[in-house]
Amino acid sequence: MATFMMQLENPVKYRDFTLEMATEVVEEFRNQAGTLLVALHKLQAIFGYVDEAAMPMLAKLYNISRAEVHGVTSFYHDFKRSKQGRYTIKVCQAESCQAMGSAQLTTAIKAQLGCDFHETTADGNFSLEPVYCLGNCACSPNIMVDKQTYGRVSTASFKALTKGLASKAAGAQ
């Protein structure tokens, strides 16, 4: 059984945010009530997050208040409000992974990356998030890097994985 996959994915490529491009991206939703969530998802898919500067533009587009736009983006935790790292690492915090040492693993990961949950490493490579069950409990503790799940992760295997990802990211620049 594969327990720890050393498959190195290419980092997700996002565009640098500009208000001009964001305005262009959501223009198709003009006069289409009820499409704010779709527009926000589209912005996040392109830029990796929803920039603060897009809020007034969206409020105007939908003829709603900025507070309403803010309300929607903060209600749905999937919407990122700041630029994300090249890779998003999610560390499972649910029961099965907890039973197999995810709390200690999480502490080691935070120390290694030098950042907490909902933060991005100083080099811009990794954003760290908690997750609650990845459906791979038999191989706990689990993490997910972008869309790839890694099971039976140890401090050492995490170090090796992130080292590989960091050099891949450096090579892709």
Ligand code: FES
């Ligand atoms: S509890 Fe971690 S994958 Fe299910």
